[in-house]
Amino acid sequence: MEDKLQELVVELLGDGAMEYFIGYRQGFEPSHVVPCFVTDKSEADRLIWGPLCLQNLSKYVLQARDLDGKVGLLVKGCDARAIVELVKQHQIERDKIVVVGVPCEGQVDPRKMEQVLGVSMEQVTDVEDAGDEFLVKVGGEVSKLGKEQVLRDKCFYCKHPTSFDYDYTLGEVQPFTIDSESEEYDAVEKLEELPLEERRAYWLKQFERCIRCNACREVCYGCYCKECIFDRTDPRWLDRTPLPRENEIYHLIRAVHLAGRCIDCGECERVCPVNIPLGRLYKKLQKDIAELFDYEAGMEYDTVPPLVDFELDDQDPFL
Amino acid sequence: MASESSDEGGNGYEPKILVFACNWCSYAGADLAGVSRLQMPANCRIIRVMCSGRVRPEFVVTALSKGLDGVLVLGCHPGECHYSEGNYFTRRRGLLLKNLLQFVGIEPERFQVRWVSASEGAKFADTVEQVTEQIRALGPNRPQGGMHSTEPGDR
């Protein structure tokens, strides 16, 4: 599949169909995959594809707003939901983007894999997709890991493994089974069941760790505001100081601003250097929006986002 | 933005509550309550907004995080919005926000939305009374106190 991808990119760059292509390449070690910007055909051979290509690259298409030409990018089915939302929310013209859809059979959660293997990802030299399991190479030895052990949470309830809206596609997803009982909203429901004080304590402890590096915001496709409310100085909503209280304001406001737009790509939680389980905050909103307003972000081009819409008979507890 | 926190708990505790009232209904309702000389607790600071739809979620989050004890948003009854549909958006937003705040452990009484029309002076007074009592019963939102009680530690 990598060959096919590289050939395609060479072709697209060659006929001037795009200014650059955004995919994945290997980083400083084999298990460390990073975004790759191919501006020249000669660099296309760096492109790779595999179960460690975790990033949602969609945020980068916003950079194309200032370009004359198009940008191309490799899109997993889950990430394609971000493209749908960006187009729907008039952040980018669909024809500025060349979408290369890639069939995804599940992504590895490196933290889970480290736990299962008992070694750090540094030792992992290769992860290969093999249907229901991954073939993992550590120190020359190949072992098989069932997907249910190491898949990213979001892969368990993947809605479409291939992008439904693509300009080119690299193939079809081969069917595979995951033996798992976990449900989409398990983590959220577990928290919902806790007594109020325990939830409070839980989240305060999480927010307290935040160093306010802004990575969750910068990596989020939905954070496309020209000037973020948190960067405004007049009125100043937020002090730069990472005091627990300011951190709480930061995360709660960000959550409500993303309500109805979050596509559960999980990037915020993945990049967080201090492991704050941000996904649960966003998942909670996603769950409520699905239950209350029957809406899921990024699934169709022609639905109206839930917070710019209403029904006369919406639930009303405020009488 | 109000930054000081409530007094410590105990006998002297008086909650501080921020009320956003829609210009066309609820604010007029508040007026009516005043003119009718209805008795109301004095814990609320009212900010008049042109529509309850003007109340962005960050107003609520910031007020609560910075130590106010409660936030009450008052709008026209659904169907009676001066701008025809502003409060329908308030309703959706309010629901989500209320759930989210509870999810992170903030008591549901601390953020409330109610519909009060211009003719409902008595309902305004009752609502304010009721919400104040609920919040008084909960005690201070941030018992640890003022702005800089949360001393940053070394990391």
Next chain:
Amino acid sequence: MDRKKISKADLGRWLDTIAGKYELIGPTEDEGIIQFGPVQSSAELTLEYANSLIPPKSLFFPPVESLFAFRKRGEEIQLEETKPLQQDRVIFGIRNCDVGSLSLLDRVFCDDLEDSYYRERRERTTLIALACPTPPRSSCFCTTFGIDPLSPAGSDILLTDVGDVYLVDAVTDKGEELVALGEGLFAPLTEGEEKELQPPPVDMPQLDVRELRERLEALWEDEYWEKLSLPCLGCGICTYVCPTCHCFDISDVGSTSDGVRYRCWDSCMYSDFALMVSGENPRPTKRERTRNRYFHKFSTFPSRYGTGYACVGCARCLVHCPGGVEITEVIKDISAKEGVSDR
């Protein structure tokens, strides 16, 4: 002082004695994150770590610190300075890359306009460095910048794990005071041990940085910066996990009658870092900001302070950058480039 040894079983006892007299700070694990923090006893420490996520620069230059409190009393304004430390401290387990970073930060904070907060923390802290495990992490490249992961330079004591015991090199008076606290726990090495107990040599990739500065300076206008900045997301991770970055912001929290002036870490990668109130921004795009960061590390810092490069090869930035910008690649790219005139 001569090299001594301490058994692994006795290390905890020694550290507990230290904790009785000083504030003891060391590596702990919480929620999967290694961080340096105060502990009551050695039992809270972890020894299974390559390095902390946030560098121990945070113990000298904290992510947030109060500079002073202000209070209005009638017409008068009272300022109350913050005392940075309550007690003398001992930091156990610092790695040599981070020890190296402190000598760079000293140049910034202890020049002729001295930062008293940083200075007091430095003076009242004793450093017990722990030689790095071998092999080092695949990302490490400290030797590129002249740092020896097995040297006691810059710390007060160096401990080296050689199997059943730690070798102990106390190289300063402060260090010897700590060793004296653990009387009976330390033993001199026999002649045989002197030879035998040696850590395995540390082998890590070495980048050629001899001409880095000159080459970099020739690239100010190069299109390289545009390309390098493409994957950068503009977050602050690289600067927050960097042991040598020292940018900060100052802001007041509270009301005009009662509050605190804080300083907190800031990042040159943020779009509003240098944005002036007039709306002008000397570093308006990621291109200028990225360029500024590498120039700072490899050109302007050394030139301003007469030091080596402002990088200690800890690799935190390359491990954590969400965009995959890798400082090692940048160094290689710069070294591989012909001068601007050839382009």
Next chain:
Amino acid sequence: MTANIYLPSIATVREVRPETPDTSTYVVSFDDPQLRESFAYEPGQFAELSIFGVGECPIGIASSPTREGLLEFCVRAVGTVTDALHDLEVGDKLGVRGPLGNSWPTTEIEGKDLLFIGGGIGLPPLRSLIQYVLDNRDRYGAVQIVYGARSPQDLVYKEELKEWEDLPDVDFHVTVDAGDDTWDGAVGFVPPFLKDINPSPTNKVAFTCGPPIMIKLVVEALEEMGYADADIITTLEMKMKCGVGKCGRCNIGDKYICRDGPVFSFEELRSIPGALEV
């Protein structure tokens, strides 16, 4: 400076003089009588002014050390701190941290003829040196001042401008971008106005301060007239926080504007990559 480089000293506003609709001069003195005595500064230095609870911002000292007792700051309301400064009334308190930065080169220019070119509120930092020179008149040669603003009401130090105009040993020129009913002086931008005056570069040092675009065009004009880069001196503005070369944001090349500046000659600036891009 106190031992703690971040700790301001408390001062009281003694006088507020409105200069233009959005700019006022604040005359302040330290509350501590000892500090009032000992506070020494050079023309061209600046201070960080504090409104506690709002923040700090760097403002050039507009007065000259030759005129003892009080410090003057000319402040335009453009941001949160400067807005808060504008709420100050006589008797109010503020924090002053300084003096900071380098200064105009007062000794190196002895015996030289001096040309000052100011635009808008770029005049106050120059005024510190102008006053210094006028108070040490015998150490310096001829003094020429060229000043311009957007409109007559945007001219600062209106009274002082008249004094300078009347001084026999000062050659004073003023212009506005757009005149009004009250204005019978020159109309036009500073750079062409300067070219018309055509001051000779011989034995002369030029000092300029104003909006970036004006400085750029003034420097071009001066170079056309034959001024050397080393004899064109300006004071730079950059976002600052600490004011003491630590917080890392006001650098151009390896210079921190707050420590190594704000005063630079164009000869220095040309040697720093990126310095003139702003």
